[in-house]
Amino acid sequence: MTTRSLAQLDRRAEFIRRHIGPSLDEQQQMLKTIGADSLEDLTAQIVPEAIRLDSPLAIGEPMSEVHALERLRNLAKLNEVRNSFIGMGYYGTRVPHVIQRNVLENPGWYTAYTPYQPEIAQGRLEAILNFQQLSMDMTGMELASASLLDEATAAAEAMALAKRTSKNKKSDLFFIADDVFPQTIDVVKTRAEQLGLEIVVAPVTEATEYDSFGVLVQYPNQFGAIEDYRALADAVHANKGLLCVATDLLALTRLQAPAQWGADVVFGSAQRFGVPMGFGGPHAAFFATRDAYKRSMPGRIIGVSKDTRGKPALRMAMQTREQHIRREKANSNICTAQVLLANMASFYAVYHGPQGLTAIAERIERLVAIVAAGLKAKGITPHNQNHFDTLTVPVANKEAVQQRADEAGINLRMDLDGVVILSLDETHKALDVVLLWDVLLGKDHGLTVADMEAQVAMPQYPVRDTEFLTHEVFNRYHSETEMLRYIRKLEGKDLALNHSMISLGSCTMKLNATAEMMPVSWPEFANMHPFCPSEQAEGYKQMIDQLADYLVEITGYDAVCMQPNSGAQGEYAGLVAIKEYQQSIGEGHRNICLIPSSAHGTNPASAMLTSLKVVVVACDASGNVDMVDLKAKAELHRDNLSCAMVTYPSTHGVYEEQISEICNVVHQHGGQVYMDGANMNAQVGVTSPGFIGSDVSHLNLHKTFAIPHGGGGPGMGPIGVKSHLAPFVAGHAVVKTGHDSQNNGAVSAAPYGSASILPISWMYTVMLGSRGLTESTQVAMLNGNYLAHELGKHYPVLYTGRNNRVAHECIIDLRPLKEATGVTELDIAKRLNDYGFHAPTMSFPVAGTLMVEPTESESKVELDRFIEAMVMIRAEIDKVGSGEWPADNNPLRNAPHTLDDIVDPAFDSRPYSRELAVYPTAATRDNKFWPTVNRIDDVYGDRNLFCACVPIGEYQ
Template sequence: MSKYTLTQLEQHEEFIRRHIGPDAGEQAEMLACVGAASLDELTERIVPPAIRLPAPLSVGPSYSEAEGLSAIRALASRNKVCKNYIGMGYYGTEVPKVILRNVLENPGWYTAYTPYQPEIAQGRLEAILNFQHLSIDLTGLDLASASLLDEATAAAEAMALAKRVSKAKKANVFYVADDVFPQTVDVVKTRARCFGFEVIVGPAAEAVNHDVFGVLLQYTNRWGEIGDYTDLIAQLHEMKAVVTMAADIMSLVVLRAPAVMGADVVFGSAQRFGVPMGFGGPHAAFFVTRDEYKRSMPGRIIGVSKDSRGNRALRMAMQTREQHIRREKANSNICTAQVLLANMASFYAVYHGPEGLKCIAQRIHRLTDILATGLKSKGIDLKNASWFDTLTFTVADNAALLARATAADVNLRCDADGSFGVSLDETITRADVAQLFDIILGAGHGLKPGLIDEVLLATGSGSIPASLRRKSEFLTHPTFNRYHSETEMMRYIKRLESKDLALNHSMISLGSCTMKLNAAVEMLPISWPEFANMHPFCPQQQAEGYQALIRQLADWLVDITGYDAVCMQPNSGAQGEYAGLLAIRQYHESRGEGHRNICLIPQSAHGTNPASAQLAGMKVVVTACDKLGNVDLDDLRTKAAEMADSLACVMITYPSTHGVYEETVRDICGIIHQYGGQVYLDGANMNAQVGITSPGYIGADVSHLNLHKTFAIPHGGGGPGMGPIGVKAHLAPFVAGHSVVALEGAAKDNGAVSAAPYGSAGILPISWMYIYLLGTKGLTLSTQVAMLNANYVAKRLGEHYPILYRGRDGLIAHECIVDLRPLKEACGVTEMDVAKRLNDYGFHAPTMSFPVAGTLMVEPTESESKVELDRFIDAMIAIRHEIARVESGQWPVDNNPLHHAPHTLADIMDPAFDQRPYDRQLAVFPSDAVKANKFWPTVNRIDDVYGDRNLFCACVPISDYE
């Protein structure tokens, strides 16, 4: 137990005061409200004695912000930022400063939540719609997703889609061209093993010699060659195969659209559209396919609908595919988006416009032509006859070339066959090309880039075949042709931001989606060049700072989780679940028990759990919960015994999804272990464990950690995320490996789950700073205050609404479920009505109808002060009084402020408003707090049914926004 209070903090522990919302006086008031004398007493009453940690964490002391910045600056200085020509899906890019400052470094964008409440998310929805429109235009296909995690995982999703929609039903082979990026092949093979698919890697042209359901091609390929696949795709279509294609987004600006060649699915990384390399991520992947495959699309899709006033409005389309509804039948795990990075890429396209993008792409290609022409003139053997930005070549003396490159701080791609590669990007200049001549040819070569350019301008270049040059226009929509000055761009970004409610306006009290402070000091380092501009495949000795940061962060997470090792590769919580289940699966296989494939999942589990189990090739068996919401031990024991020979694991969430510390958690672990299974403990609710208990101490074998929740990485409107897994020693040999970069403690052939070896390493400095600054004392206090805040909310709201589940002494852990079902039965007011009415009070709604339909689940986090908690509670109480007026018949069920919520300026300007039984003041200024800080929803309640029946997922005419 901590024995710490805010009044005992030293001066250098000031950050703890900054992170934790309630001050000492507020904590005392809340403790009195919930009937506890201290945080320690409250913790002892909430957490079962058998699972409380016997000693404090070993993270270390707390530090001030200045000390934290100094320490991480020292780590950053150990990274050596070289000029990178490695390519392979990662490229230098110029992040427009107007986007860097106003999006990446702006809490109005990076603290926003996934747009499940679209009426208060129209800004980021428009930005994502722009991303979809951009993807559609460049690829020539019909329907784009809102982004996926990275190019390699998008390839795995493309393979799964191909199997779902292919008419070659008896085929079980997915054919991968041997010129696809190796990390992509790695991730595809990992996913294929789970699904039981056979993967054949070979020359693209030989795909027709196999009975395939799908094929993966790369355009341009890893060597830089631009292939015309038109005839090959036609042959594959005759075989009923689905053709998927990985494409370079910048090359598509000047190359023929893949759809013209016949591709069915096109995907790739949008990184080089203004997103830093970040040692591997986070980066958004685009994913586009045919309209007839829309019901099989992975991830999220943003669509155009209309609101209750008939105005255009945006929303997440086809939400019935969400995991909490379809569970193990879901097409993919919904937590697969990189929204903040997709927004940056879309703004990059808006800022440059089609002509600006052409200028950038043509300049990259022209410099590549200059380099190629000069090298060929000196007898260098080029491996590729066509190119956009990448050349592959051989030289007589590899050692001499490498020595010159090392001396010049230049990284080239070094292939296993002894050849070299260079990939140019928008940061490359004529001087850089001249330096490449010196490195590749040695001194005295006599080549001048300017002279070569003059020759090329006079004679032309055939490096892109005429048949493969883009002839179609793209990005003709006004949005991409209007905001090219910084003034206009700044105002466009601000206009969209103003439509969105984020943490910089008010608390976001989402159950199981911890939305805590993402401190500015934690965010600062991700923009530093030493972290932002590192290539993930650079010589690893150049990344000593990253390696040290990752090792220390892993050590801290080992201490916090009670596990023996941590794998940093999964780049979302959903990927962490998948990676943890893969480790369990490979562990069983290593013991000759590969037949173990049953995953037991309680009814109350997160919806991502069944979807992840399905992706890992397991069969889901649901176990019951008792009337108190706890796992039914008798049912669990019965099913574990019945399926003992096939039992792979159980997936549980702790504290439970119902927000309670279940007393029988160690019994659950014991039952599963008794029958040969492993325990996967979902880390979504780690914010109620850190410093108090831990999954490893409880008895679990593996967990994922949502660094974007518990450890302060912001949600970014629905991504980025990081989901590293902690494992016990027996599972450590089976965590994800990587085909390009050797990872300590992981076998290379274990298979990768993400494109980069350390996932989205570029945001790990955020969690490093969070833990370093808080230290043992701050981490433990944060957990205790999170539980205090939750119990304070539950206590006060419990006087007005039923609280569905409680644990020991009538207390909860970190979240509570407000049961609105009795009110719905009594007067017809729904959980949706309450959620939308909260928008009028300036709040994002809590988690709606999960894990129990007809409820709201509230998680306040430790970062919210008592003032903000009271403001939220007062809003909920006021809404309860409004419901009472519906109950009494004073307001009709279909004509009251809850039914019409949220209210917009258009509502109160409408003369017809006078026909409503409540006034405009109550509609839009229902409290003094709202008058002081009003957030205006820009659309009324959105018609989801209309949006699904009239699916439209690209930019609408600009006049519709004005």
């Protein structure tokens, strides 16, 4: 028996082997297959020498899962989670345990991708449709989206919709009532400045004094008051403007629906529907409007269509509105939504139903009314006579109140002169009422809850008199058994990473390790209010600062801003920083943005949001940026060139040799270089955006840094910047960080975006360490080139770089096959569902192609299974091409196949067997994923737009 030393038995690097799919033996087999001696040799073959880092990352040694969790737990203990009465759009909530365990903590829900392949996403599509129904019912509006990022950015989208649709075309002024949440005003002002719109913030009574295209109010407002906006709505409409209303879903169980009194756009946060505060996010925002504005609506909308059997089937409707198609003409740059959190909120509504939600709301309202009655009994009258959950209380001695609050371990809102604001939520109880009296009045007040409850008067505002959530889904699953089965039924309709590889090019669907995910649920991270005193969030601060330092090291930049809560928001934030910097040096006139024709659709859409004029730069026959065209356009626009947006490795999946020259050309002509971080998974530890020469990048933490996609969100898109841009990144109106940028406008509602998912990327980084991060990049390139090599024997690989290599992804060109046989990329995508795979990225960046990215987390066994499927599909295409199978009746055209197909006696008329349809390989027989609907009719769905819940009987 061989005796191994303690050093040999050290398990610190064990996570590297857990995260990276291919074993060392498998890596050697794959290297031999593609003709490379080692990972270092392969890296040298792929990455241009001029941009390769000459020293390893300085992150540190890898850390075991146990050690990393211990270290993070020690940071979490530095957070002081107090009983919060701060409110301001963030409230304590009780996450039903059946939802926490089976949705939030379930990889079947959090590892799924955006439902672009709807036949294998019917479960989350139904949950999102429930969210839309919830939004429509509570607001009274006719149409709702599938969720936005947060309340503040939803307000900015409401302003943009109002500008697009208002018939008051001569006005560029948007009015905001000064009792709207300050973080919302902050974000809207930032967006308006970039769009060249004027903002007036003033008392709502002055709204009609301005000629505006839209007005924004809060209902109830930030002081807790419930105002009657009927006359205002009439006046806004008379001026051909739109009335935009920020509101609270739980409050709307008690208040009249905004649609009843004239609202045109209604939005807000669904956070208090069972989603923890999480120091600011992630939380889903709801957004509802009139049917007349559906073409101008931001974000995604889920609609009901039908499949080839005529069964109801769900899909993303009106996708031509989205940025990946309309580019700079898109309604917004929204790419990541908050689907996982919208699903949680919808399940919360399903779990409680209308009666349960109303009971929660009435209890909160009653507790607040008792607090108010006690204060009045002691001679203190709150400023707001009407209230739902919030009181604004005049105080003579705020210092004494603050001291008593500290002693009691509670947080109140104390930022305004002469008043204290308090908000209650579903976590509060009668003892908290007494606690508030103790703090506000002193402990000798002599009040009792029973006595004061007897003095509570009826509400003085119009109480809701319309039904809501009448659909069966909200009135059926109230026992935990039924709820558990409903969640499981929907989960079973969705293909996620816990079933098979999701090889989406440019989306990096890698392992989201359990150890990375666990801290998200820790109460020290989950229950922190984003506006609590900074000294109470020391653990968060240290964790965020450490992660920022790691990202600075990885990116080669000088600073990182953590605020953007999606990749597209990061693009927007980076472009804002560029524009503000140029303004500061007297070059604010620069307004031209050069973007290669291959770029992600969010790039031109983000440029549009900052009023930059997009000039498209051509790509050459090899898929690289056409340097002749770039130089010509940079020269043509040198006096007005603001920036160029590039992706590296390129969107075509190759390391362009001339990337440093691209940066130099832009800089020589007065511009800045924005490097899209979508393909950062091929850079970490090998090169870096800052080293290459770019000025700013966003980082998709939900791609490269292991935050899961959650069925379409959450995401995080922090930006790295060079030092000259650091003073111009996002600040925040409520939370002051002490940085030079603190007084800049915000781009998200919370100062650190979706802070509660940052521990995932922190864990990922420290567990891999310097060596593991670099090796992950190298194995991602190995897996990509192995797939390209093997698939290239059967399909053309469209673009390659130096030494005929790809970076970490490859594009399979299906256009010749389509022309020869009539089999389309859509047919192949749907047939892959039968083989148990989600299709690669389809028709992007080139129509008629599939872009494949395996990531470093997939083993050789899984890669070979995918290769086998693609090879067998190629043989099926040949049978169509040879005429053995009719062009309109074959396994590809009829894919995906469902159980309905298999039990259909008419199947016998097809020229292929049932077994071939559903069990084309031994692997599918062993682990079969069954699509629950046949191919969906997209055209029917758009021509017959229906975006509400379907009666359950229709699915039978």
